[in-house]
Amino acid sequence: MKxxxxxxxxxxxxxxxxxxxxxxxASIFYTSKHMRLGQGFYNFGYEKGIFKGSFPELFYCEDNTRAKDTIIVCLCEYVKEQA
Incomplete structure (x- = not known):
């Protein structure tokens, strides 16, 4: 986490x-019960408009530090935009 x-x-x-x-x-937990865990990242980002770019390689490696860092950064940027 950055x-x-x-x-x-x-x-x-x-x-x-x-x-x-x-x-x-919560979105990831719900999604992981119904499909591949990584899909939760994508679905949440798509619904919220958080992920502007496309990071398909990140959404299927839940233990990948780079993926987690990217998600944290995207969430922070999204929060800054909303405030």
Whole structure:
């Protein structure tokens, strides 16, 4: 996890981030019961408009640090845009 990205959030953005990350993991948990786990990342990002680019190689490697970092950065950017 790239903590510097999270540290850049204001307190209000931090609350929003925590809310979104909770929903994010709930989405992955729900999706993982119905299809490949990685699909949860993609579905959530698509629905929320979080992932602007296409990272298909990241969404199917749940233990990949680069994937996690990319997701954290995308979520932080999304939160900053929403605030």
């Amino acid at each position: 903590t510097k990205d999270i540290d850049d959030l204001t307190p209000n953005q931090g609350l929003l981030y925590n809310s979104i990350i909770t929903e994010f993991y």
